[in-house]
Amino acid sequence: EPEITEPSEPVLPDEPEQPNNTNKLPEANSSSKLKIIVAAVSTLVALTLGSIFIYLGVKKKIFIKLFKK
Known part of the structure; x- marks a missing residue:
């Protein structure tokens, strides 16, 4: 069970980078948020x-x- 939690950890560092994109393109931000949500749900x-x-x-x-016993 401790091994199962490891793959989800590397996904977290990607999230703080996206607020930089939000200032430029709000539309891209919404799609990236959806992608993050979809990725998180699919991984879960x-x-x-x-x-x-x-x-x-x-x-x-x-x-x-x-049963063998």
């Missing part, structure tokens, strides 16, 4: 799905071990 969904699959895989392995 991917991480949750991955953790769920890992959790289910671990549970299935445990169940298989229990």
Whole structure:
């Protein structure tokens, strides 16, 4: 589980750079905000799905071990 949190950390440094673009183009800012939101949501969904699959895989392995005994 600690490994899952690592991929989301590098995404954070990109956000402070975008206010520089907001002063020039407000329209580009809205699209970049949407892109950041979409990227964050997609990464969260991917991480949750991955953790769920890992959790289910671990549970299935445990169940298989229990049934074999």
